[in-house]
Amino acid sequence: MAIIEECGDICRPKIGVYALTSCYGCQLKLATVQKIMEIVQAVEIESFYMISSASRMGSDVDVAFVEGSVSTEKDLEELKEIREHSRILVALGACAVNGGVQSWAEGDKDYKKLYAEVYGEGKITMQGRQATPVSDHVKVDYFLPGCPPEEDELMYFISAFLFGTFPEPKDYPVCAECRLAGNSCILIEKGEPCLGPVTTAGCKARCLSHNVPCIGCRGPVPHGTAWFDSLAKLFKEKGFDRDYIRDRMKIFGAHDENLEPMLDKIFGGSK
Ligand code: SF4
Ligand code: SF4
Ligand code: SF4
Structure with a gap:
């Protein structure tokens, strides 16, 4: 999974930051980390809609950070496309890692009933799904939890990839x-x-x-x-x-x- 060692000293790994159904808070956190200017110089931002109008889906990236849960058919299509074009895929934040608060629906409260209760009957026409974590649908290489993730962890993940190593998960409470x-x-x-x-x-x-x-x-x-x-x-x-x-x-x-x-x-x- 190393990035640098495979492309030499001048390599700038391509990064993609994508959002499925979410509040965009994880992206915002990443866009506002104090060292964002240094990160931008060390990597090539292929896609990051929040900070670049040149962003687009479907291009190959070394690392894809995916925010949000799979809550619509469109989310699922996009997620599969992202996976297909990424060497490393990171589930970014609670929605992507665990499904987020939107994924908790009990008993007969499926997403259609919840849509109707919140927005009114027949108001939502998109093809919804019960919200689920990203790993229910595609292989996830690393999980970066938090709502939103902490700045030092974001920096740790990015640094680890730049150094050609990998981020260690935390296993204590x-x-x-x-x-x-x-x-x-x-x-x-x-x-x-x-x-x-x-x-x-x-x-x-x-x-x-x-x-x-x-x-x-x-x-x-x-x-x-x-x-x-x-x-x-x-x-x-x-x-x-x-x-x-x-x-x-x-x-x-x-x-x-x-x-x-x-x-x-x-x-x-x-x-
Ligand atoms: S203490 Fe930490 S893990 Fe618990 S809710 Fe607050 S930020 Fe989240
Ligand atoms: S994990 Fe929290 S901050 Fe990130 S998109 Fe979901 S709700 Fe927003
Ligand atoms: S030490 Fe006590 S207050 Fe602190 S996180 Fe644990 S249970 Fe909560």
């Missing part, structure tokens, strides 16, 4: 960063419903540093990490039952295959 930041634990001390123990780190406990409980925007931590065994049990002690924690985790993690096994581990298979 927000609690680790929260404690390192010197925060007191609002789950233990105030009984706040914080999802830090079961959420993938990388945001430096952003919300906790403002005394706001984590709602899991970076998605569930990989199943089976050590912290989760000891600390997540606090949910039970603080009176948050399985349904409550599941509902909170589903905001950003409805499609995570380990959601129920994780809940089993916290609640011992009980309700």
Whole structure:
């Protein structure tokens, strides 16, 4: 997957930044990172609609950053086209990685009913789909979580590709960063419903540093990490039952295959 070593010192890897159904917040974050001018000099921006009117679909790129969930037939077509023309595909942000908040529809609340409730009957004519993560449809090489992703992680990913290496995923929970930041634990001390123990780190406990409980925007931590065994049990002690924690985790993690096994581990298979 190395980029530089295959094309020499003067190589400027071609980058594409694309949006499926999303709020465009991840692209905006990438467009406004402090070192964007240095990045632009190091790479060739083949497509990035937010910053370049010369952008277009269908051109070959070394790295495609794809924001948003697959929520329409057009999204699906575009995603397949992007994959076909990319050497490396990165799912950028919570919508692309986990489907985002738009992907959580319960029971009979399918996307058609939700369209009708939000916009009115017959108002939406596009061909919709139940919103799903990018990896449900194409091979994803790397996942960059967050809503939106953190600036230092964006820089880390881009730097890793420029150096011909690859970005390491994080496999520990927000609690680790929260404690390192010197925060007191609002789950233990105030009984706040914080999802830090079961959420993938990388945001430096952003919300906790403002005394706001984590709602899991970076998605569930990989199943089976050590912290989760000891600390997540606090949910039970603080009176948050399985349904409550599941509902909170589903905001950003409805499609995570380990959601129920994780809940089993916290609640011992009980309700
Ligand atoms: S992950 Fe968050 S910031 Fe990025 S497109 Fe989705 S809703 Fe917007
Ligand atoms: S449960 Fe929340 S407040 Fe407590 S250490 Fe973990 S992230 Fe911080
Ligand atoms: S603390 Fe939780 S909700 Fe806040 S940015 Fe980090 S992962 Fe997202």
